[in-house]
Amino acid sequence: MTVKILKRQFEEALYGQYPSEEIQSFFSILSEKHLGMTRLELTLNSEMILSEAISEKYRTALKRLQTHEPIQYILGETEFYGLQFKVNRHTLIPRPETEELVDWxxxxxxxQTPAPCAILDIGTGSGCIAVSLSKNIAGSSVSAIxxxxxxLEVAESNASLNNAAIxxxxCDILKEEELPGQYDIIVSNPPYVRSIEKQSMQPNVLNFEPASALFVSDNNPLVFYKKIAGLAKTHLKTNGMLYFEINEYFSEDMVAMLNEFNFKDISVKTDFFGKDRMIKCTKNARA
Ligand SMILES: C[S@@+](CC[C@H](N)C(=O)[O-])C[C@H]1O[C@@H](n2cnc3c(N)ncnc32)[C@H](O)[C@@H]1O
Structure with missing residues (x-):
């Protein structure tokens, strides 16, 4: 079968399920992976004959896309903050807004001089935050839970893949009374979506990504943040920083909660879409 025919069949099979630009993008991502060809190279080689084994890989991916499985799980990998990460159904797919948190x-x-050294990432998932910080903050020593x-198995393989020592x-952070050390930075992107928000979510997230990475109960949505803020009070060094990714609907509650815990310099940051998405604060010397 030629590239041209395979592409046409692929597009027809997904028509109506995804916008056409997304279908093109899936085909091009799969071609990059299976043929090592860019979109332009594909167009220039549209009469190239594909082996049965290669065509079968596209057909398998197609069937999975028809069930709305995310392309990142189909490929088993994704890019985050310029680095390559393995992902599977046990790990949340790293999001662009989390890249914004890492960049912050x-x-x-x-x-800061000296650069912050000891960093803890709570709820590491694929390890995307921990590995990216380790690679980009010189002299840092990063732990993750x-x-x-x-x-954790996936996160460990991502640390090796990227030559990061983490x-x-x-540990179940909700049950812990202590953290493993004292830190200059504690960061967390914990579960923060309420069950009532499920109705506005897409099937690719609801049916495939781990619920334990996403959801909190409607009546205690800040459960992880409160627990981590409490632990950070004793496990952050003086002037140490606490960073969270947050639910856009709870930035005011987060500011109030961190004030109650006596953190200083509390600051909320919006993401690319203008939604309140990140918050940081500093441990008060008198905390
Ligand atoms: C929103 S995901 C974030 C994953 C990753 N840090 C990222 O930003 O893509 C939340 C992570 O918290 C972990 N988690 C959920 N409950 C936890 C708990 N009680 N203790 C520790 N980690 C927990 C989940 O397994 C998941 O990996």
């Missing part, structure tokens, strides 16, 4: 932390760390053994620990 990195740019602030660069202006998650409740999911399966996620200490991983399995």
């Amino acid at each position: 932390i990195c740019s602030e760390a660069k202006t 998650d409740v999911s053994e399966d996620a 200490d991983f620990f399995k």
Whole structure:
């Protein structure tokens, strides 16, 4: 079968399920992976004959896309902050807004002398935050925790893949009374979506991404933040920084909560879409 015919069949099979630009993008991502060809190279080689084995890879991916499985799980990898990460159904797919959080932390760390050293990432998932900080903050020593053994396995392989030395620990943060050390930076992108928000979510997220990475109960949506803020009070060094990715609907509650915990310099930051998405604060010397 030629590239041209395969592409036409692929587009027809997904027509109506995804916008046409997205279908083109899927085909081009799969071609990059299976043929090592760019979109332009594909167009220039549209009469090229594909082997049965290669055509089968596209057909398998197609069937999975028809169920709305995310392309990142189909490929088993994604890019985050310029680095390559393995992902599977035990790990949340890293989001662009989390790249913005990482970028905020990195740019602030660069202006501080000495650069912050000890960093803890809580709820590491694929390890995207931990690995990116380790690679981009010179002299840092990064630890990361998650409740999911399966996620930690992926995070560990991502640390090796990117030559990052990270200490991983399995722990349920909601049950912990202590953290493993004292830190200059604690960062977390914990579960923060309420069950009532499910109705506005897409099937690719609801049916495929781990619910334990996404959801909190409607009546206690800040459960992770309160617990982590409490632990940060004793496990951040003086003037240490706490960074969170947050639910856009709870920025005011987050500011009030961090004030109650006596953190200073509390600052909310919007994401690319103008939604309140990140917050940072500093441990008060008198905390
Ligand atoms: C929103 S995901 C974030 C994953 C990754 N840090 C990222 O930004 O893509 C939340 C992570 O918290 C972990 N998690 C959920 N409950 C936890 C708990 N009680 N203790 C520790 N980690 C938990 C999940 O397994 C998941 O990996």
